[in-house]
Amino acid sequence: MDDDVARAFVPGHVTGLFSIHRTDDPATTGSRGAGLALDDGVTVAVEPAETTAISIDGDDGSVEAVERTLSALGVVARVEATTDVPLGAGFGVSGAMALGTAVAANEVFGVGYSENDLVRTAHVAEVEAGTGLGDVVAQARGGVPLRLEPGAPPAGELDGIPAIAAVEYLTVGDLSTPDVLAERPHRITQAGTTALERVRDRPTLDRFMDASRTFAEDVGLLTEDLLTIVEDVENAGGQASMAMLGKTVFALGTGLTDAGYDPERTHVHPGGATLLRE
C-alpha cells in the first residue's frame, strides 16, 4: 500500500423511519430507526497535507463533520470524496464522509484507533455538526440496519434485517436536514417509535417498507410530489417510501421502473464501511 494515501468505502444509507434521542453527550445522542445501506456510496481518499482541504467529486468545499473528525484525530489532511449518490437528498453523504475520513485517516496516519473508536469519532463529529443522528452507525454495519438504541458504540445497539435486495431511487429536489429535525421532533419520535416496534416484531423487508411508508405519512413529510411517485409504484404492484431526510423516493426491486420512471439502480450493501485494498 502507498503510505501516503489511504482509501475507504462507505455505503450510502437511506433511513426509512426514525426517532430522535438527545442527551448532553454527542456520543449517546442519536436516533433509533431502520434503513438500507446501499452499494451506491462514498469513496474517501485521505492524505497528509499542510492545511485541511476537502473536495466532493472534484469540487472543493467545507464539510463540518469531516473537519471535526480530522480535529478529533489530531491530523491535518487532504480529503477527496467521490460519490454515486446525490448530495442533500437523504443518502447520508456527510456521515459517510466523516466515517470514511476516520477510517482512512486512521490508516494513513497510524492513529491506532479500533473500529468502534472510529465510528464513535465520526458519529460525534456528525452530531456536533448537526447534519445527522444515525447514518454513521448504520453505515458502519451495512445491510439493513436497525438502530435499537441511539448513539455510538458502546452505547448504541444495532440489529439488522437479514435481507438483500435490488433498490431503485429517484431524487426530485433538496431538503435540509437541520430544518426538518428542528421543526417536528416530538411527532417524529412518536411515529418512529411505533414504526420501529412494528419492524422489530417482524424484521423483514416487506414490513420495513410498509412501516416506512406509514411513518412518512404520519410525520407529514410525504409532500404531494413524493406521494404521487410512491402511489405510482404501489399502483404498479411495488413498495416505495421516502428517504429520511431528502426529496428521494426509494423502492424495492424494480418498483420505480415498473411504474414508468427512470430511476437510479443499486442494491443493499451487505457490509459496512471498510478500507479499500490499494
Add this chain to the structure above:
Amino acid sequence: MDDDVARAFVPGHVTGLFSIHRTDDPATTGSRGAGLALDDGVTVAVEPAETTAISIDGDDGSVEAVERTLSALGVVARVEATTDVPLGAGFGVSGAMALGTAVAANEVFGVGYSENDLVRTAHVAEVEAGTGLGDVVAQARGGVPLRLEPGAPPAGELDGIPAIAAVEYLTVGDLSTPDVLAERPHRITQAGTTALERVRDRPTLDRFMDASRTFAEDVGLLTEDLLTIVEDVENAGGQASMAMLGKTVFALGTGLTDAGYDPERTHVHPGGATLLRE
C-alpha cells in the same frame, strides 16, 4: 430469487488468541479473543426437504451444530456446504456452516428472525455441539474481529481492528477442538486475557500478530512442526502465528511464500455473513 433454495456466504475465521468463558447459558457462554475473517470461507445452500441431510463439498455427513440450528428454527432441510478451507484445521467451518444455515434457512422458510436472532441461534448450536465458542460471532461481523465480551448478541460485545491485508496459510494436520479446550482452560484464559489486553491497547495488525504469537507459545500449543514454520517466516522478515485451534500457520502478506513455502492465499474479508444474490 428461486423460492426453493437460499444461499449464504460466511467468511472463514482464524482465531489468534482467546480465553474461555462458560456460564449456565450457551448464549452467554463463549470466548474473548481476536482473529481474522477471511475471503476463503463457506457457502451454504439450504432448501426444504423431507428429512434433514447435510453435505460438505459433496460428501454427506453429520454436523451437530447445523442439525441443532435447523431444530432451533423448527425446519427440516437439505444443507449443502462448499468451502475453500480445510476441515478441522482452525478455520471455523462448523461455526460457518451453522451461521450460513441459519441465515439461508431464515430466508427460504420465511422464519422472520433478525440478524442478531440468527447469530444467537447459530452460536448456541455451536456451543451446545461443543465445536466452538467464538467463531460464529466473529464470522457475523467480518474484518478483524475483537471479541470483547463472550457470547451472542445482546450479551456479547465486539470491536474490530480497522485493517485489510493479504493473508497466507498452510495446514499440516488435524487437531480436535474439544480435546484441546478440555485439557488446559485455565492456562488459555490467563494467557488469552493478557494477549487481548495488549491488542486493545494498540488495535493494529502488527500488534495482533505479535500477541497471537506470544499466546500460542504461552499456552503450549505451538508444536515443533508449527514452530519451525513460524520461525522460518520470521527469519524471512515476516509475521506468523498458529490458528486456534488447528495445525495451521497463518501469516500476513506474503510471509509464507517469502519463507519458501507454497501456502494458500486469501485476504481479510471486510464484511460478515450474508445472503447471496440469486
